[in-house]
Amino acid sequence: xxxxxxxxxxxxxxxxxxxxxxxxxxxxxxxxxxxxxxxxxxxxxxxxxxxxxxxxxxxxxxxxxxxxxxxxxxxxxxxxxxxxxxxxxxxxxxxxxxxxxxxxxxxxxxxxxxxxxxxxxxxxxxxxxxxxxxxxxxxxxxxxxxxxxxxxxxxxxxxxxxxxxxxxxxxxxxxxxxxxxxxxxxxxxxxxxxxxxxxxxxxxxxxxxxxxxxxxxxxxxxxxxxxxxxxxxxxxxxxxxxxxxxxxxxxxxxxxxxx
Numbered sequence: 469x470x471x472x473x474x475x476x477x478x479x480x481x482x483x484x485x486x487x488x489x490x491x492x493x494x495x496x497x498x499x500x501x502x503x504x505x506x507x508x509x510x511x512x513x514x515x516x517x518x519x520x521x522x523x524x525x526x527x528x529x530x531x532x533x534x535x536x537x538x539x540x541x542x543x544x545x546x547x548x549x550x551x552x553x554x555x556x557x558x559x560x561x562x563x564x565x566x567x568x569x570x571x572x573x574x575x576x577x578x579x580x581x582x583x584x585x586x587x588x589x590x591x592x593x594x595x596x597x598x599x600x601x602x603x604x605x606x607x608x609x610x611x612x613x614x615x616x617x618x619x620x621x622x623x624x625x626x627x628x629x630x631x632x633x634x635x636x637x638x639x640x641x642x643x644x645x646x647x648x649x650x651x652x653x654x655x656x657x658x659x660x661x662x663x664x665x666x667x668x669x670x671x672x673x674x675x676x677x678x679x680x681x682x683x684x685x686x687x688x689x690x691x692x693x694x695x696x697x698x699x700x701x702x703x704x705x706x707x708x709x710x711x712x713x714x715x716x717x718x719x720x721x722x723x724x725x726x727x
Contacts (some may be wrong), residue, residue: 490507522680
């Protein structure tokens with residue numbers, strides 16, 4: 469039986485989950501002014517896994533935060549499906565993040581007094597929604613948590629806790645999942661498991677995933693990598709491998725040192 473596709477709001481093309489057009493983000497003013505994003509235009513396609521890479525300070529996390537409605541936009545446009553984020557009130561942004569976006573961060577952000585299943589379904593309960601049992605079973609199976617649902621975070625390894633965080637992000641069938649260095653606190657084996665689960669959520673569940681990472685191995689799990697430098701989109705790669713990404717970053721570093 470085919471897996472049910474996640475509920476999605478389509479834009480005019482029907483294939484883009486989120487899009488930035490000339491997106492600019494400025495912090496501070498005067499001598500402390502920092503141009504974090506400089507007219508970035510990029511689209512994130514539905515049911516694909518995209519990695520955002522770049523040197524420290526390149527703007528990759530800022531781009532994700534702006535696209536996810538976690539940070540305001542100085543100029544340009546950021547859209548989630550048909551919804552323009554610019555100008556939305558705080559309450560509308562909160563509702564959008566709650567109902568249409570999933571998040572996986574470097575820290576697991578689990579409540580220690582709740583078991584795994586309760587942590588997974590907590591955002592749905594806060595939103596007054598009941599989980600879809602069939603979808604929840606698919607998510608739990610995808611991340612391999614069927615035997616750990618009654619365990620509290622202290623009874624789980626770091627990798628298992630991050631599995632719970634991934635399942636929590638997927639449980640509400642969001643239009644898009646944003647991950648900010650989701651394997652940064654894990655060893656290589658646990659990190660590979662989490663990346664495999666995110667990969668499977670795209671392939672088997674039709675999920676859309678956008679992940680910020682500095683790790684070429686992590687980027688190798690994606691369908692596409694976009695590269696930022698100095699707040700600008702400078703390149704992209706489809707069908708990446710860890711070796712190709714690493715070689716690309718080495719070449720860019722060499723150009724940066726000689727320029």
